[in-house]
Amino acid sequence: MTTFVKNIKLVKAGNELELSSITIEDGKIVEIGGVEPAGAEVIDGNGHIVSPGFVDVHTHLREPGFEHKETIATGTASAAKGGFTTICAMPNTKPVPDSVENMQLINGLIEKSAVIRVLPYGSLTKDISGEVKTDMAELKANGAVAFSDDGVGIQLASTMYEQMQQAAKLDAVVVAHCEDNSLIYDGVMHEGTRNKELGLPGIPSICESVQIARDVLLAEAAGARYHVCHVSTKESVRAVRDAKAAGIKVTAEVCPHHLLLEEMDIPSDDANWKMNPPLRAADDKDSLHAALLDGTIDCIATDHAPHTVEEKCCGMVGAPFGIVGFETAFPLLYTQFVKTGKWTLEQLIDWMSVKAAQIFDLPYGTLEVGASADFVLIDLEAEKTVDAEGFVSKGRNTPFNGWVAQGWPVLTIFEGKIVYQEAQ
Ligand SMILES: NC(=O)N[C@@H](CC(=O)O)C(=O)O
Numbered sequence: 001m002t003t004f005v006k007n008i009k010l011v012k013a014g015n016e017l018e019l020s021s022i023t024i025e026d027g028k029i030v031e032i033g034g035v036e037p038a039g040a041e042v043i044d045g046n047g048h049i050v051s052p053g054f055v056d057v058h059t060h061l062r063e064p065g066f067e068h069k070e071t072i073a074t075g076t077a078s079a080a081k082g083g084f085t086t087i088c089a090m091p092n093t094k095p096v097p098d099s100v101e102n103m104q105l106i107n108g109l110i111e112k113s114a115v116i117r118v119l120p121y122g123s124l125t126k127d128i129s130g131e132v133k134t135d136m137a138e139l140k141a142n143g144a145v146a147f148s149d150d151g152v153g154i155q156l157a158s159t160m161y162e163q164m165q166q167a168a169k170l171d172a173v174v175v176a177h178c179e180d181n182s183l184i185y186d187g188v189m190h191e192g193t194r195n196k197e198l199g200l201p202g203i204p205s206i207c208e209s210v211q212i213a214r215d216v217l218l219a220e221a222a223g224a225r226y227h228v229c230h231v232s233t234k235e236s237v238r239a240v241r242d243a244k245a246a247g248i249k250v251t252a253e254v255c256p257h258h259l260l261l262e263e264m265d266i267p268s269d270d271a272n273w274k275m276n277p278p279l280r281a282a283d284d285k286d287s288l289h290a291a292l293l294d295g296t297i298d299c300i301a302t303d304h305a306p307h308t309v310e311e312k313c314c315g316m317v318g319a320p321f322g323i324v325g326f327e328t329a330f331p332l333l334y335t336q337f338v339k340t341g342k343w344t345l346e347q348l349i350d351w352m353s354v355k356a357a358q359i360f361d362l363p364y365g366t367l368e369v370g371a372s373a374d375f376v377l378i379d380l381e382a383e384k385t386v387d388a389e390g391f392v393s394k395g396r397n398t399p400f401n402g403w404v405a406q407g408w409p410v411l412t413i414f415e416g417k418i419v420y421q422e423a424q
């Protein structure tokens with residue numbers, strides 16, 4: 001079975017585009033820029049750009065255990081609509097992937113329902129409770145892409161250190177949600193200016209940064225590869241930058257919302273603006289931008305975190321942390337930062353695909369002969385308004401409802417098959 005995708009534009013250095021085509025056979029790219037093979041099924045790309053399918057290393061699919069928020073079917077369909085073809089699923093499910101049995105259960109659910117590639121994390125501790133360490137070797141042998149207790153920080157340095165030692169032996173990456181529980185102070189948003197105006201308890205920046213500072217030293221001592229989730233503060237950026245300069249094997253991600261928004265944008269006590277880590281100050285946001293551009297931060301990850309309308313209905317206190325991200329990530333970043341000339345199109349695509357894949361040595365996120373045929377066609381001209389009611393995700397929890405953006409995925413191909421196509 002041969003498919004020929006014609007009339008598409010490759011993104012070259014900077015913002016340069018080159019008219020091209022992709023030939024697919026048995027789910028793999030066999031030629032780029034060739035002529036139409038006889039008897040091929042033809043897809044007309046209508047002159048849209050083609051990007052490698054996006055790779056998201058931080059996502060919450062909620063199944064098993066929280067199917068009222070999202071399922072593997074709805075979450076992966078939402079991701080496909082956003083142009084993602086490979087996503088890593090965080091372990092805060094019920095059960096947690098902390099044993100061979102649970103890992104296999106989750107693998108079976110992915111096999112049954114996912115429309116794109118889902119790579120599950122194994123947890124660092126049993127039930128992500130920070131107490132009993134998991135056997136990382138057996139989780140890795142059963143498909144764990146890397147290890148994390150995302151949703152909570154690992155409080156004890158010894159637990160983190162010992163799991164980093166295991167990870168170093170396995171050449172696995174430890175992926176950390178950095179949050180010191182003694183510094184949360186029941187906060188629901190950033191401890192700064194806006195929380196005082198709204199009369200809401202704040203989470204200080206040190207809640208995140210002190211744990212990153214601890215962990216990079218532990219990673220150095222253990223010789224482990226260490227990846228920091230959703231970096232949000234300027235002090236965190238400094239800790240990662242200094243660690244990289246010292247030769248420590250650290251990588252980091254930033255979320256679209258921390259690049260697009262800051263505490264002063266929060267309009268009211270509305271839980272669609274509540275996420276962890278919270279929206280920080282303007283100078284924090286500026287430091288995240290600088291860190292992406294100088295390579296301190298390696299990639300962009302959505303932290304897609306769906307919750308129900310009921311859970312998010314009634315103010316910040318009491319609502320769970322988290323916002324959805326798959327369906328808005330590319331258009332918002334493209335519109336706000338590429339169209340304005342701050343970033344090139346090539347940079348944005350790299351941060352959302354190959355740079356993310358490289359953290360875990362994944363052979364995805366590039367358009368190359370021999371690679372899995374995972375790519376997305378994007379209409380850079382189409383302008384649409386973000387409408388949470390129209391999301392494929394079960395989640396409606398976004399602060400971006402009503403934003404106008406350009407650059408919408410129109411066709412997503414995974415392993416040579418169409419997994420999302422814009423309604424005509
Ligand atoms: N980011 C969030 O605000 N929430 C995430 C957990 C997490 O990624 O830390 C969730 O699972 O809801």
Ligand SMILES: [Zn+2]
Pocket residue numbers: 150151152177229230276277
């Ligand atoms: Zn987290």
